[in-house]
Amino acid sequence: MNAWMIRAPRWQLAVLMGLLITPFFVLLFRFGRDATWTAAVPTGVLTAAICAPVLGFMVARQVRDSVAAGGPLTDVDRAAAERAARRGPVPEDEALRLTALRIAEDRVAQLDTARVRARLSGAALLLLSVVLAVLSSPWWWTAAVFWAALLVVSLVAPGRLHRRVDLLRSGAR
Template structure:
C-alpha cells in the first residue's frame, strides 16, 4: 500500500488507472501462461496435421460438417476426446468455483447493490454451459467417429 500511495496521488482517476494497469499486468501474465499450457495440450491432442489444415480441424471439432478426409476426421475426434477428458477432469473445480461465485454474488446482491444480480446471471449462464458441454461433446464425438 505504501508503494501505491507514493506512485499515485489522492486523485481517484489516477488510482483507478494505476490499479487497472497493475491488475492487467498480473492477469495478462497469468492468462498468457495458462493459455500457453492449454494450447500446448491441444496441439498434442490434434497430432500431426498440416498447418494449413489445423484451423479446419479445430472448426470441425467444434461444429459444422464432418470432414471427408479420414485424417482430419481422426484429428478432430482426438481433439473432442481431449476436450471431453479435460471437462471431466475439471468438473468438480468448475462446479465448486461457480457455486462459490454464485453464493458471493447472491450475498452481495442482497446486502450491497441489486447490480450484483448481473454477476449472478453471468455465473448461472456459465454453470448451465458447464452442465450442457459434456453432452454436446459426446454427441460431436459420436458424429466424428461414425
C-alpha cells in the same frame, strides 16, 4: 484455433489476456466498489497485470495440449480439424476426421477432469455475487448473471462435446 496463438510465446499470450481483462477489472472496480475513475483505472490495470500472466500460462498450456492432440498439421488442416472437432459436418477426409476426433476426445478428457471443480467454483462465485449484490452494490448482479451463464455452460458443454465425439467416431455425415 488461431494460427498466431499456436506460435505465440507465453508472454504475448499474457499481454493479450491483459488487454482483454483490463476493461473488465476497471469497470468492476469503478461500479462494483463505487470507486472514482482515478482510483478504478490504476487498480484495474494492476489487477489485470497480476492476473494476465496466469491466464497467459493457462491459455498457452491449453494451446499446447490441443496441438499435441491434433499432431503435426499445416495451419489450414489444423483450422479445419479444430472446426470439425466443435461443429459442422463430419469431414469426408478420413485423416481429418480422425484428427478432429482426437482433438474432441482430448477436450472431453479435460472437461471431465475439471467438471466437479468448475461447477463448485461457479456455484460458489454465483452465491458470492448474489450476496454482494444484496449487501453491497446492485452492480454485482452483473457478475451473478455472468457466473450463472458460466455455470450453465459447464453443465451443457460436456454433453454437447460427448455427442460430437460420438458423431466423429461413427463417421456419420
